[in-house]
Amino acid sequence: MWWVKVIVGGPLDSDHVGRESGGGGGCLTYVDQFSVRVGLLVLLVAAAVAVGVWRRRTDGRARAVAGGDVLDAAALRAPLGSRATLVQFSTDFCQPCKAAHRVLAREADRTPGVAHVEVDAADRDDLVRRFGVRRTPTLLVLDPGGRVVGRAGGVPDPGDIRAALAEAGIR
Amino acid sequence: MIDPRGPRFAAALTTLVLAAALLTGSVWLLAFQVAVFALTWATPIAPYGLLYRHLLRPRLGPPAELEDARPPRFAQLVGLLVTGAGLVLAVAGVPWAVEAGAGLGLVAAFLNAAFGLCLGCELYLLARRTHLAH
Numbered sequence: 199m200w201w202v203k204v205i206v207g208g209p210l211d212s213d214h215v216g217r218e219s220g221g222g223g224g225c226l227t228y229v230d231q232f233s234v235r236v237g238l239l240v241l242l243v244a245a246a247v248a249v250g251v252w253r254r255r256t257d258g259r260a261r262a263v264a265g266g267d268v269l270d271a272a273a274l275r276a277p278l279g280s281r282a283t284l285v286q287f288s289t290d291f292c293q294p295c296k297a298a299h300r301v302l303a304r305e306a307d308r309t310p311g312v313a314h315v316e317v318d319a320a321d322r323d324d325l326v327r328r329f330g331v332r333r334t335p336t337l338l339v340l341d342p343g344g345r346v347v348g349r350a351g352g353v354p355d356p357g358d359i360r361a362a363l364a365e366a367g368i369r
Numbered sequence: 370m371i372d373p374r375g376p377r378f379a380a381a382l383t384t385l386v387l388a389a390a391l392l393t394g395s396v397w398l399l400a401f402q403v404a405v406f407a408l409t410w411a412t413p414i415a416p417y418g419l420l421y422r423h424l425l426r427p428r429l430g431p432p433a434e435l436e437d438a439r440p441p442r443f444a445q446l447v448g449l450l451v452t453g454a455g456l457v458l459a460v461a462g463v464p465w466a467v468e469a470g471a472g473l474g475l476v477a478a479f480l481n482a483a484f485g486l487c488l489g490c491e492l493y494l495l496a497r498r499t500h501l502a503h
Contacts, residue, residue: 235392238472242391246476250484289494291437293373323498333491 257352260339260362266346267329269338274325279306279313282363283340286316287331298335298353305359312363341366370435376444378425379409379417380481383448387478390471396459399467402474403456406449410442443496444481444489448474 269285271278284302288295299316306314319326319334329338329346339348339362348362383402390398409415455470480486 231394232392235394235468238468239388239391239475242472242476243479246479247483249476250480250486253486254484289497291439291493293434293436296434319494320497326498332495334494 258350258355258358260337260348260350260354260358262362262365263346263349268344269325269329269340269346270344274315274317274344276315277313278340278342278344279311281309281311281342282313282366283344284312284314284359285338285340286314287319287322287326287334287336287338288316289319289334292334294353295335298337301354301356302337302359305356309363339363339366371438371441372421372426372432373434373436374425374429374432375415375418375421376441376487377482377485378421379415380478380487382417382420383478384475384482387452387471387475391468391475394467396456396467399452399456399459399471402471403449403452406445406452410445410449440490440493441487443493444477444487447489447492448477451477 274283274285284306286295286298286302288299302314306312317325319331325331329336333351335351335353337348337350337354337359338346339350339359341347347366350358350362383405386398386402386405389395390402405416409418452470452474455466455473458466459470477488480488
């Protein structure tokens with residue numbers, strides 16, 4: 199491989215000084231070009247790691263919503279829980295949605311007055327648009343009146359759900 | 370429904386191929402990956418999937434869960450479009466086109482392989498809503 203020879207042989211070899219590579223590298227020598235490529239690769243991987251770590255931290259984290267819209271039983275086409283409703287937006291091709299369903303159903307079971315309603319995002323495009331649902335699963339936590347008090351994207355963390363419910367005054 | 374570890378393994382191989390394309394600026398390496406994306410998306414032949422099935426899967430045993438094949442398949446299309454654009458530009462003589470196409474594809478493949486974050490899969494919902502996919 200040519201770049202091994204250049205690195206091992208040294209960059210100031212007179213054969214290589216000033217020679218362009220075919221890809222339009224301008225007046226960069228082979229080694230300079232290779233350094234740029236390595237730098238680019240490192241930069242891209244670092245950026246990807248940053249995105250991955252950020253996503254891992256925010257995934258499933260329920261955040262409180264102030265001044266949220268109201269999603270009543272009529273619009274939801276399902277009865278609301280007497281103390282809270284966990285509305286899950288899912289799609290049939292979404293694998294994390296099944297995990298989210300298990301987590302939310304368990305929370306609803308163990309907490310009296312909390313209902314779990316699953317909405318097919320494909321069927322209810324009106325709700326998807328209204329609440330800006332961009333990914334599935336997305337969870338909306340509703341208070342007894344149907345007002346959105348919490349929101350989470352990704353598979354929700356049970357501790358986070360309980361915290362969101364607690365913040366809305368529900369234990 | 371497919372074994373979800375297959376697409377992740379494929380993403381790892383894609384990462385390696387595109388990293389090599391980026392480091393060498395090789396149009397051929399990029400073209401190879403474009404061909405793999407095209408085959409995997411449009412035909413029943415998934416080169417990396419076949420490697421997974423014959424080399425890895427026998428050693429791993431059955432998966433805990435299966436996933437729908439449609440989002441990962443759509444992700445192959447996204448990969449095809451990004452790297453394919455880089456390839457077309459490279460053949461047209463645009464400088465650093467190989468590196469740009471490989472670089473963008475690499476970020477997505479790496480995110481999938483290392484974090485299980487499939488960007489193309491996430492786009493699939495949006496594509497369904499805007500009828501770009503079915």
